Amino acid sequence: MRSLPAPDAEQLSSSQALTALIRDEITRAGGWLPFADYMRLALYAPGLGYYSAGSRKFGAAGDFITAPELSPLFAQSLAGPVAQVLAACGGDVLEVGAGTGRLAADLLQELAQRDALPARYLILELSADLAERQRATLQAAVPDLLDRVHWLSALPTDFVGCVVGNELLDAMPCELVRRGEVDWQRRGVVWQEEGFAWADRAISDPALAAALVELDLPVGYQTEVQLEAQGFVRALEAAVKQGALILPDYGFVASEYYHPQRHMGTLICHYRHHSHDDPFHLPGLEDITTHVDFSAIYRAATEAGWQLEGFTSQASFLLDAGVLDCLGRLEAGSNDYLKATVALNKLMSPAEMGELFKVIAFSKQLALPTLLAGFGRDDRSGAL
Numbered sequence: 001m002r003s004l005p006a007p008d009a010e011q012l013s014s015s016q017a018l019t020a021l022i023r024d025e026i027t028r029a030g031g032w033l034p035f036a037d038y039m040r041l042a043l044y045a046p047g048l049g050y051y052s053a054g055s056r057k058f059g060a061a062g063d064f065i066t067a068p069e070l071s072p073l074f075a076q077s078l079a080g081p082v083a084q085v086l087a088a089c090g091g092d093v094l095e096v097g098a099g100t101g102r103l104a105a106d107l108l109q110e111l112a113q114r115d116a117l118p119a120r121y122l123i124l125e126l127s128a129d130l131a132e133r134q135r136a137t138l139q140a141a142v143p144d145l146l147d148r149v150h151w152l153s154a155l156p157t158d159f160v161g162c163v164v165g166n167e168l169l170d171a172m173p174c175e176l177v178r179r180g181e182v183d184w185q186r187r188g189v190v191w192q193e194e195g196f197a198w199a200d201r202a203i204s205d206p207a208l209a210a211a212l213v214e215l216d217l218p219v220g221y222q223t224e225v226q227l228e229a230q231g232f233v234r235a236l237e238a239a240v241k242q243g244a245l246i247l248p249d250y251g252f253v254a255s256e257y258y259h260p261q262r263h264m265g266t267l268i269c270h271y272r273h274h275s276h277d278d279p280f281h282l283p284g285l286e287d288i289t290t291h292v293d294f295s296a297i298y299r300a301a302t303e304a305g306w307q308l309e310g311f312t313s314q315a316s317f318l319l320d321a322g323v324l325d326c327l328g329r330l331e332a333g334s335n336d337y338l339k340a341t342v343a344l345n346k347l348m349s350p351a352e353m354g355e356l357f358k359v360i361a362f363s364k365q366l367a368l369p370t371l372l373a374g375f376g377r378d379d380r381s382g383a384l
Helices: 009-028 035-044 072-089 102-113 128-141 143-148 206-212 227-239 294-304 314-320 323-328 335-348
Strands: 092-096 121-124 149-152 159-164 175-179 184-192 195-202 222-225 240-252 268-271 274-276 287-289 307-313 357-364
Touching: 009 035, 009 184, 009 195, 035 175, 035 184, 035 287, 072 102, 072 159, 072 240, 072 314, 072 323, 072 335, 092 102, 102 121, 102 128, 102 143, 128 143, 128 149, 143 149, 175 206, 184 206, 206 222, 206 227, 227 240, 227 294, 240 294, 294 307, 294 357, 307 314, 314 323, 314 335, 314 357, 323 335
Parallel strands: 092 121, 092 159, 121 149, 159 240
Antiparallel strands: 175 184, 175 222, 184 195, 240 357, 268 274, 268 287, 307 357
């Protein structure tokens, strides 16, 4: 692995504390911990995990930049289908995992401009640090709308409205598996003198075994199984009485996800805008993520009772949702316009986010008079 920036003393101390905590968990588990459990601790251990501690994660000063951080054009376009859902069923907006609060601020601003504000904008956020940052962002950007925003620590019941989860599924702990000579093996983590190391075991979890039954892949093939993400869309279905679910994220359909060239899987780590493949490097200071298997999410969602509304690339979604109209509001040639066009190129270029990122949407007990905005240009539902 190429040389990565060194942490400062405080960061290193925090990472060492998390390493000790995970090491203790491995000992308590008998010397071996499934990778999903390691990833959960590395990302979400209270006060120490990547998303639970106070390090800056998003934007130019963080480890990666999300679409809402690039430009308000993303939220302004997303407001189209959100407003459409609210017009059909009323209710609220629920954002799950709101990052810095940038998407919430821009979405509220655009919904206000469209005269489509919900009575409440709910944010489900498990990180106290991020919830504070979200509140600060909203206070600075839309102080007059802050009274509509409410933070939750658990899914609501009988929710009516539109649920949004931008880059949500990729951050959920995943199982890692590798095809052995006889059968699939579950990848786990052990502690050796030099640190964390990989160790494979036979699969005893029925749910994980069932997810692998139809995967005919060669010996040595490694991949991820996103049982937690699949479980989450099922839980959302149970929590929603009427409405829609919109999930922008990066990933592939199964035929691409399990391509021969992707024989080492899609797991990737982000540290100060450097990408690498070692999840054991400085636990708590780096993001660990995986591309989404949208075919598996589709199956889990529809089996739970969701109805598919559409699936497409981010570029196609933005175009169909009216991103060029949003851009057209800016004065041509102005600094804001030039900045927006640069950001839009990154959001839509096939070489950047336009093709790798997808948007999938589901509904429940929702009768829309027209297609959901964003999916009329190049719906790829047939590929799922």
